[in-house]
Every structure is written in structure tokens, then in C-alpha cells.
Amino acid sequence: MATTKSTSSYGEASIRVLKGLEPVKQRPGMYTRTDNPLHIIQEVIDNAADEALAGFGKRIAVIQHTDGSVTVDDDGRGIPYGLHPEEQVPVVEIVFTRLHAGGKFDKGSGGAYSFSGGLHGVGVSVTNALSKRLNVTVWREGQCAALAFSGGDVIEPVTVRKASGGERKHGTSVRAWPDAKYFESAELPKNELVHLLRSKAVLMPGVTVTLTIEKTGEVQTWAYKGGLRDYLMQTLNAEPLIPLFEGEQYADGSESENFAEGEGVAWCVAFTDEGSPMRESYVNLIPTVAGGTHESGLKDGLFGAVKGFIDMHSLLPKGVKLMPDDVFSRASFVLSAKVLDPQFQGQIKERLNSRDALRLVSIYVKPALELWLNQHVDYGKKLAELVIKQAQTRLRASQKVEKRKGSGVAVLPGKLTDCESRDLLHNELFLVEGDSAGGSAKMGRNKETQAVLPLRGKVLNSWEVERDRLFANNEIHDMAVAIGVDPHGPNDSPDMSGLRYGKVCILSDADVDGSHIQVLLLTLFFRHFPKLIEAGNIYVAKPPLFRVDAPARGKKPAAKIYALDEGELAATLDKLRKEGARDNSWSISRFKGLGEMNPEQLWETTLNPDTRRLLQVAYGQLNFGDTEISMNKLMGKGEAQARRDLMELRGDEVEVDV
DSSP states (O other): OOOOOOSSOOSGGGOOOOOTTHHHHHOGGGTSOSSSTHHHHHHHHHHHHHHHHTTSOSEEEEEEOTTSOEEEEEOSSOOOOSBOTTTOSBHHHHHHHOTTOSSSSSOSTTSSOSSOSOOSSOHHHHHHHTEEEEEEEEEETTEEEEEEEETTEEEEEEEEEEOOTTSOSSEEEEEEEEOGGGSSOOSOOHHHHHHHHHHHHHHSTTOEEEEEETTTTEEEEEOOSSHHHHHHHHHOSSOOSSOOEEEEEEOOOOTTTTSOTTOEEEEEEEEOSSSOOOEEEEETTEEOTTOBHHHHHHHHHHHHHHHHHHHHTTOOOTTOOOOHHHHHTTEEEEEEEEOSSOOBSTTTTOSBOOHHHHHHHHHHHHHHHHHHHHHSHHHHHHHHHHHHHHHHHHHHHHHHHHHTSOSOOOOOOTTOBOOSOOOTTTOEEEEEESHHHHHHHHHHSOTTTEEEEEEOSSOOOOTTOOGGGGGGSHHHHHHHHHHTOOOOOTTOOOOGGGOOOSEEEEEOOSSHHHHHHHHHHHHHHHHHOHHHHHTTOEEEEOOOSEEEEEOOBTTBOOEEEEESSHHHHHHHHHHHHHTTOOTTSSEEEEOSSGGGSOHHHHIIIIIOTTTOOEEEOOOTTSOHHHHHHHHHHHHOTTOHHHHHHHHHHHGGGOOOOO
């Protein structure tokens, strides 16, 4: 009997290892924005700014050439061009051709940069990989070195000559020709480029930043002496209600502060009664357009000080309870944090994730505002009036929603531990695996806005359950009653006015069983509550699997570091080694389940809105119909063969998205 050879084989030779800069070219979207080349040019600008931040440069010049290339020129120390002691390759070549190579990993007194925006060591190597050509010229120690690349490969090796008399003594010039095939548009958005350069000048008083447009001959120069105050006043679109609140403070390295020397924050805040707030934040001069933990620290500090002032002067009307957003919603600010080892969300560094940054900013801002308010009591009372008015407006909106609800409300399930607030904007329901984890969540939560509903055992696979039989299952019945929305289909128009929580969060263990429960709950919501997914109400919480108790190393104090999975654990240990920690000087704990976490740990890692990881559930690139077909293959009782085929065909492509 003849056998047909499979057209696709899977063996040792099927595994392809991407080398050098190939991963960047294959998946540029993992390393940079692909709508236009601004971010790869920003990587070069950030390097020049890091030199100025370290105190070695006073000038950054950017030239936009008529041929589409961009030059970034600085008067810093110049990138070293000698041979690397281990690699035996010119250092400047390594910087532009190797991922995870740079001068910003070694922090502290022995490193080239104590404070920098560079973290991943991926920056300018990505610029190089996605450029048709890239020229680098370095002036250093009386010499001038030059080399050129194409698509990330060296095409003109390093040549070194003696600098002529008229040349500068130190600095770096990089000219890049972005490759249009990697970007939706080859044009640099001028407004965003101007904003980026202007912000660098604002955050570095004494540094001059210029932009030259070769095509028009236009030259723009920025040099701010007034720093954050001048910048905020120029960009505000409404008159401040009270004088600007500004300040800056940095750690002196003493053990009592528990921060590294030089870490700290500068801020300028304006409170306005109208107009949309203007908000900009930076970490080591990197714009964090999506905010992060440093903004959360500012929010926490402002709220703590204002609430303390209102309580001290007994200004709060009866029945009104303040929330942080009542203060923050009318605040415009420019915030510039210095963090020794910033952790960003993704390579494009749009959001700061460092947990320590929240405490760093809050601990400096709160006492400064408390002192200011008590020195200017009249202004403090004006601000209190604004904040109380915001709280009353929020409460009125919440009460309107309550009035629309019918009087025949179902009795809430007994095991639901509800929150106090009725404000959908802030309310969250956590569906927690197991009673023990539910107990920790109840004690660790924010009672004002977070509710907990423990689930016992595995949830029913509801993919093929008829809708009128769903309530025969107690767990599903309790979830529906707690959420306040009845089961429905994709084409139904359910009554959403009964919705009791803005976020419904699936919280299960970080193991295989927890993932199974997560899938079963997602199946329930997709099949029988699709409008909650469409409205963006369903979320998945990501608790950590490991805790590392790290020793003190250099300027970094001893700390507890949480890792989501084994990959993140390996990266954490690698980072500790680079910071000077000896092997096995740390201890690693593995959480068998959420029930093993004490309430404080669960709050810090999974419940605290400022430090947790919470993923919103959406359909992604697929529409509802395609998603339904895929879900049927995964969850249908008669689809075992389809699941087997799917695993055999696509098993090697599975990626874990964290």
C-alpha cells in the first residue's frame, strides 16, 4: 500500500534561529512604531540627550535633509571606537549592530550612565537595522573615527584619522536614511518631532537644541532657562485657579530614604476650573506618553496632601467621599522623574512600569504640597472647593444611574464581598479562583472600589449550554447576578443599565489549572455575555508566578521583585547579576497559587491599579464570526479532531503574550 509523504515536516531542521539584527527586520513592530520612522530617529536623539543628562554635552542639533535622511549631532564624549576587550570588535560597531548591547546596563559610580532612558540596549541597533544607510562619525581624544552601515551590516569599516585643527574635540554625528519598506509612511511628522526636541530643551536647562529643515532653510532653536514652569505656562489653555505648585527633590543616597543617590523628581502642577488638562511626563528625558507609575505617584501625592488639608479644616460636606480623580482630573502638569533603572512597558518606552517610582514621586510631592497649602491657606481652600465640586458632580452622575434601576433588584449572592462605591468608572469585580485566594483578595483589596466573588472549582464549559439552562449552574447564576447583566447573544440588545462594575476581572492562579479556568470564563463571556466584551468591561489579571528576594547591590537597596513567568524570572536574575549581585545571593519563591499570597502581596502585585498587570479582553484582528469559529474548535465537545489538527499544525507557533 503506497503512503503519501507529508508536505510539511517538523524536525530539528525546522527550527530557525534569527541572528544579529534579523529579528528586528522580521518583526519591526516588536521593536518600534511602524506608522512612521520618528521613533528610530528618537532613539538617536535620546542617546545624545543621555550625554547631556550625564553632564557631558551642551548642544544637540538635528538636520532633516532633502533626501529623507536625518542627522543627529551632539558635543558629548563620543562613542568609544577601540576594540571591545571580549568581543575584539570596535565598540562603536557593537553599539549599532548588536541587540542588548550598550553603556546603560552598568548603573552606579562605575557605569558610563547613572541615569539614562536607555534600558534594553536595543535602541540605535534598531535604527540601524531599519535604515537603508547609516553613517557614524565620532570625535574623541584628538581622533576622528568614521564607519557606515547598510540594513544593519557594516559596509565601510571603522577608519581613524587625526582630527584637523578646525574640527571639534569630542562628540558624535549619526546620519540615518530610514528604509521606507518598514513604515506605513516615510514622512517624519514635523509637529511630533518639534514637540520632542522642545521637551528635551525644557528638561535640560542650559542645553541648546536646534532643528534645521534643509528643504526650506528653516531653523528652530530651543533653550529654556525657566524650565518646567515656563513650558507649562506656555502650553496651558486655561487660567490657573491658584498659583503654580512646583518643586524638585532628589535622594542623597542615605539609607533612610531607601533610594539611590540622584533619584528623584521635578514637577510643576497647575489646577484649572475649565479646559482640557495638559499633561506631560518624562523619565530620564524619555517622553512617557502613556504615563505610568511616576504619574500614579504624582496622583497619589496630590490626593494625599489635598485630602489631608480638607480633613484638617473640616471642609468636606456630609455624605461626600473624595476619590483621587477628583483632585487629578483638574490638574495640568509637567513631570520629570530620574530613576536609576527604569522599567518600561515595551521597547518603545511609552509607559513606565517601575513600582518604586510610585513611592519615589509620592514621597516627595505629598509633603511639599502639604507645606505649600498650609502656608497659603486661602489658596488651599480655593483648591478644596474645586475638588469638592468635582466629587459632587461625580456622585450626582452615579445617583442618576441608580434611579434608572428597577425596584425588583435580584438578591446579591452571599459569597460576594461587594465594594462601597456605586461609580461604574471606578468599580471592579474580581472573579477569584478558590475560597482561600478569595480570602486574601477580600483583605487586600480597596474596599471602596473593589469587589470579590470567589468561585469554587472548575467553571462549567458553557459553549454548548442553552441560555435558558445557564442558571441551573450556581456559579454562573451568581456571576450574572453580581455583574447585573443577563445572558444574551451577539445580536441581542441586553439591558446594560443594571451593570454594577466597570471592570470584571478574571483572577486565577498563574499555572495550567488557572489558565484553564481563565479560558472557561472567557468562553462564558464570549458565548453568553458578548456585549460586555464589546464594551470593554472584561479583563484578565496577571498575577506573578515567582518572587525574588534580591540583596542590596551597589546603589540599589534590597528588594522584593516579582516575575510573571520563568522567562521573566530568567531576565530578572540576569539583571541582578549585571547589577553586581552574586549568584545564589538571592532567594526565589514560587507561588503555588493565589491562596499562598498574603493580602499585602496580592494587593501590590495584582490588585493595585498603579502596579498590577491587567489585560483588556478584545477580539483583536479577528471579527466576531471568525472568533466564534476558532472558539468552537477549542471548546466544542465534538471538535476533538479539529483541536488535534490545530495543535499539530500550529503548535510550534504558539507565543505567550504577557
